[in-house]
Amino acid sequence: MRLDSCLHSEAAASTDSLRDPRGRWRSVRWPLIVATALVLLALGPRVAAQTDPSDSANDSPKPIPLFSAGMGFVTPFEGGQPHLDPLVSPVFLVPLGDHWLVESRDTFESDLSTPPGSDAFHGVVEKEVDYLQLDYVANPYLTVTVGRYLTPFGIFNERLYPIWIRNLQTDPLILSIGTGPSGAGTGAMARGGFPLSPKVNVNYAAYYSTQINQSPVDSYRAAGGRAGLFFPGPRLEIGTSFQRLLQDEHSNAFGFHFEWQPPAIPLDVRSEYARSYLGSGYWIESGYFLSQIRKAQDEFRKVQLVGRMQQYFVPPTYGPGPYGDSDWSVPWWNTQEFDFGLNYYFRYNLRFVSSYGRQFSSWGNENIWTLGLTYRFVVPLGPGEMK
Amino acid sequence: MRTITLPLALLAATLAVSFAAQAQEHSAANSTPAPSTVAAETKTHAPIRPEFSPRIEGERRFHQNCGRCHLAPQKYPPRMMATILRHMRVRATITDEDAKIILQYMTE
Numbered sequence: 001m002r003l004d005s006c007l008h009s010e011a012a013a014s015t016d017s018l019r020d021p022r023g024r025w026r027s028v029r030w031p032l033i034v035a036t037a038l039v040l041l042a043l044g045p046r047v048a049a050q051t052d053p054s055d056s057a058n059d060s061p062k063p064i065p066l067f068s069a070g071m072g073f074v075t076p077f078e079g080g081q082p083h084l085d086p087l088v089s090p091v092f093l094v095p096l097g098d099h100w101l102v103e104s105r106d107t108f109e110s111d112l113s114t115p116p117g118s119d120a121f122h123g124v125v126e127k128e129v130d131y132l133q134l135d136y137v138a139n140p141y142l143t144v145t146v147g148r149y150l151t152p153f154g155i156f157n158e159r160l161y162p163i164w165i166r167n168l169q170t171d172p173l174i175l176s177i178g179t180g181p182s183g184a185g186t187g188a189m190a191r192g193g194f195p196l197s198p199k200v201n202v203n204y205a206a207y208y209s210t211q212i213n214q215s216p217v218d219s220y221r222a223a224g225g226r227a228g229l230f231f232p233g234p235r236l237e238i239g240t241s242f243q244r245l246l247q248d249e250h251s252n253a254f255g256f257h258f259e260w261q262p263p264a265i266p267l268d269v270r271s272e273y274a275r276s277y278l279g280s281g282y283w284i285e286s287g288y289f290l291s292q293i294r295k296a297q298d299e300f301r302k303v304q305l306v307g308r309m310q311q312y313f314v315p316p317t318y319g320p321g322p323y324g325d326s327d328w329s330v331p332w333w334n335t336q337e338f339d340f341g342l343n344y345y346f347r348y349n350l351r352f353v354s355s356y357g358r359q360f361s362s363w364g365n366e367n368i369w370t371l372g373l374t375y376r377f378v379v380p381l382g383p384g385e386m387k
Numbered sequence: 388m389r390t391i392t393l394p395l396a397l398l399a400a401t402l403a404v405s406f407a408a409q410a411q412e413h414s415a416a417n418s419t420p421a422p423s424t425v426a427a428e429t430k431t432h433a434p435i436r437p438e439f440s441p442r443i444e445g446e447r448r449f450h451q452n453c454g455r456c457h458l459a460p461q462k463y464p465p466r467m468m469a470t471i472l473r474h475m476r477v478r479a480t481i482t483d484e485d486a487k488i489i490l491q492y493m494t495e
Contacts, residue, residue, distance in 0.1 A: 060487075061465035061494060063473055093474050101473050137476065140483035159479060165456050193480035203480035228480075232451045261455060268455070348458040380467050 063095035065381040070164040074353070074372030079364075084112040084121055085372075087163060089130070094381075104132040128216045131184060145189040148217055152191070152205035152226045153178030153241040154272045155257045164376040167287045167304065168341045168355050170368060173312040174281040176330050177274035178224070178243045178253040185209025186219040193230075201230040203239075211247055221246040228257070235261040241274075251277040266291050278330050283310035306341035306355070335361040339368070350375045445492020448485050455479075465494040 068091040076083045087109040094102040107130055112123035133147035150158045157179045160166050175183075189207035196202045206225035212218055223246060228239025237259040245251050253276035261268045266289035273282040285308035291301035312335045341355035350373070357368040453475070463471065468490055476486045 060490065061469045063469035064466045066467060066470050093470050095470050095473055101470075101477065103474060103477075135477045137473070143477050145477070159456055191477070191480060193476075193482045195482055195484065201482055201485075205480070232448075235451055235455070259455065263450075345458065378463070378467070378471070380464070 065095065066093040066378055067091070067381050068093070068376065068378035070162050070374065070376040072163040072169075072353075072372055072374040074163070074169050074370055074374075076169070077367070077369040079366035079368075081113065084110075084123075086110055086112075089162065099137045101135040101137070102133070103135065105130040126216075128182065129184070132217075140192075141194045142190060142192045145191065146187070148184050148186045148219070149189055149207070151179040151183060151185045151209070151222075151224075151243075152189070152207065153224065153243055153253070154226070154255050154274060155237075155239070155259060155270065156272060157183050160270070162376075164349070164351075164374045167285060167306040167343065168308055168339050168357075169353055169370045169372060170339060170355070170357060171329070172272065172283040173310050173331055173335060173337065174255075174272065174274040174279075174283065177276045177278060177281075178241055178255055180220050180222070181329070182218050184217075184219055185222065186212050186217065196229075199231060199233055201232065203228045203230060224253075235263055243276075249277055253277075277315070279312055279314045281310060281312035283308060285309075302345040304341075304343040304345070306339070306343065308339045308341075309337070311336050331361060333361040333363045335359060337368075341370075349377060441488070441491055442495065445488050445495075448488045449492060452479065452481050452485055452489065462493055468493045 070087075070089045070091070072085075072087050074085045074087070076085060087107065089105060089107045091105045092103065096102065107128045108125055109128075110123045110125045112121035114121055129148055131147070131149050133145050133149045136144045138144055150161075152158055156166075156172055156175060161183070163169060185207055187207060187209040189205060191203075191205035193201055193203035204225065204227045208223045209219050209221060211221040222243050224241065224243030226239060226241040228237050230237040237257070239257050241253075241255045241257070243253045245253070253274065255272060255274035257273075258271045259269070267286060269284070269286045271282065271284040274280065285306065287304050287306045289301060290303045290305065291297065293300040312331045314332065314334055337357055337359040339355050339357035341353065343354070344352045346352070353370065353372050353374060355368075355370045357370075359366050359368060456479075462468070472481075472486050472490045472493075475481055476483070481489070
């Protein structure tokens, strides 16, 4: 009722503006925003009361704060040059009430190498706040996140980046496209996943990030999103990502991703394509557990074979990025790389990782070996019965 | 202000549609007896199969969602699992229904 009155009075006061579409928009924008806010205020508490996923009537266990950490010691040999890469990545999860979650992940890592003329390994510890975010699970369709978050572009940065999850320890060549030098944004994000039908789930994320130049929380001003369709039956996901850089080049980046785990065999296939003014490229990776070998199955089922192929194409106009040459870890030359890996799981959270890769580029070809161990644990923080 | 008006309005509209859709779904669900367990809730969303059991369904959903990045079930105490599921629901955009069924499966 009040909305109608408001609209009518504004329309009568500025009939000229209604002839102009821009003026018409100006005349209705505030009533529209106010009306939308009122709808939200009216529906929000009622809906929340109806849909509380863990309300007091529900006997779901109450979440408690957790501390988790992943760590690894990987020894890459790039072009015959040995490196020692220790890494520790603590994760904190602090649930608040029934809808909130504070979560953070930091990374402390070093790339130790031998300077010319020295036998000793030297390096500095690099620190990065991967994410430090506050999540509000508003309803089954929407979660609102504010703070520093992993940029949702493709699948690798958000889902596969931790060394205790990834199958190969070397990054994809296109990782920086769409995710930026730090892989994180600072701002707000809306995201969620919900069933579109019994056979299809939708997942989405839309975000806005502001520019911060201060390490270890650097990010750049950008807006973008990702949307995916997941088919639970065949365990197949396809999706697309988009990002608009809102500074410097004001350029667009887009990408596609694909993930498939056929239910009948212990295989997973993943792939990403990404393109921006920095270049374009793709990677496709498959991992296969040898659990189908009947003989010595208890041992073979812990062995995973991995293969990955990737290509990166540099545009003719390529030049230094907005953050200088070193920040964007994308190749300066057309590059191809093949990697083969073998991982052995001592336990679900402790594994030996190894890989051999060969990189081809106009700058030169080189072998890339990695050997290492990865481990992760999780412990509860805080008192209370565990059940 | 003008530059952020449209994004604000779009965001608000998205929120409104989201809330409205949820309200509609639950008003329909409330017309039937309220589900008290995850298994019962599943029946409101999926056809009942003769061989349906919460454990089998939970294992299936675990492999469909968690198994994409993680190995076979590692069970933790229920309150830890509740936190992990909330985290993964945000991180991996797991649906609300899947998160509830997996939580039930991982804590039984």
